[in-house]
Amino acid sequence: MTAVAGLTWLCQRDPGINFLRPDKRAEWMVFPSAVEVKARNVANLDTLFRREFILQRPAAGAVLIVRAAKRVELTINDRKVDLVASHNWKNALTAEVAGLLHNGPNRIEARVFNDNAPPALWLLLTGDQFSLRSDQSWIASCAGSAWRGAALATSPRFPGRGNSIDSSERTISSLTKVWPLWLLFGGVALVFCVGGNWWLHRYSINANWMTVVIVFGFAGLWL
Numbered sequence: 478m479t480a481v482a483g484l485t486w487l488c489q490r491d492p493g494i495n496f497l498r499p500d501k502r503a504e505w506m507v508f509p510s511a512v513e514v515k516a517r518n519v520a521n522l523d524t525l526f527r528r529e530f531i532l533q534r535p536a537a538g539a540v541l542i543v544r545a546a547k548r549v550e551l552t553i554n555d556r557k558v559d560l561v562a563s564h565n566w567k568n569a570l571t572a573e574v575a576g577l578l579h580n581g582p583n584r585i586e587a588r589v590f591n592d593n594a595p596p597a598l599w600l601l602l603t604g605d606q607f608s609l610r611s612d613q614s615w616i617a618s619c620a621g622s623a624w625r626g627a628a629l630a631t632s633p634r635f636p637g638r639g640n641s642i643d644s645s646e647r648t649i650s651s652l653t654k655v656w657p658l659w660l661l662f663g664g665v666a667l668v669f670c671v672g673g674n675w676w677l678h679r680y681s682i683n684a685n686w687m688t689v690v691i692v693f694g695f696a697g698l699w700l
Contacts, residue, residue: 492565495594497546497630503601503610505546508619509628510595512635524596526587526627528615532580532607539575539604544568546597548590553577555584575604585609597630 488496497505508524541558543549547566551558556577560570589596596619602609615627628634 490565490567492547492567495546497597497599498544498567499631500544500599502542503599504612505597505599505630506611506613506615506617506627507595507597507630508617508622509625509634510619521590521592522596522620523588523590524598524617524619526589526598526600526611526615526617527584527624528609529582529584530607530609531582532578535580536575536578536604536607539573539578539602541572541574542601543570543572543587544599545587545589546591546594549598550588550590552586553583554579574602578604 488494489498499505506526541551543551543560545566549560549570551560553574554577558572558574558577560572563570585600585602587598587600589598591597598611600609600611611627613627613629616624617627618624
């Protein structure tokens with residue numbers, strides 16, 4: 478239990494571990510890139526997350542809470558949000574942003590940089606009778622790509638057709654390819670069973686010799 482507790486603490490606190498600490502108030506979101514299994518070269522890739530919303534009246538107060546893996550530059554209506562930098566990207570950054578909001582349409586943009594994992598963003602904006610959170614309603618652009626709907630980091634991703642790790646193998650089609658080999662192994666096993674039974678009945682053999690025969694038989698099959 479101590480080891481599990483220690484590992485959990487490290488995952489949630491250590492900035493060297495690429496673990497997105499969950500917080501039910503909002504969702505971690507990423508750019509919906511294709512599934513990859515190859516190693517990434519060290520590169521400081523960026524993803525721009527954008528969300529537009531409408532306020533019906535001036536915000537008397539608005540508090541922004543943000544986490545980003547691993548560095549973020551944030552603007553509201555093209556005005557920079559001053560965030561106090563933290564040595565640990567897993568810590569939440571907070572700012573009062575009521576002065577950056579206005580009646581009618583508003584736009585919030587967060588550019589997230591990460592050098593060894595996909596950039597990810599967690600954000601919560603709350604004010605007088607309004608709330609905005611990071612979720613699938615945002616759009617995202619990776620390194621200047623076309624805008625796409627943001628994906629939740631917790632959602633499973635599967636390789637599509639054309640992906641290098643999509644073998645497109647199906648159970649039925651695989652069976653049509655391997656059934657001759659299965660028949661061969663079955664025939665070999667049947668010969669061993671019938672032959673062994675005949676040999677045991679024809680010749681008397683003690684338990685020690687039987688053990689040796691079985692061991693060497695399995696060793697031969699393994700090789």
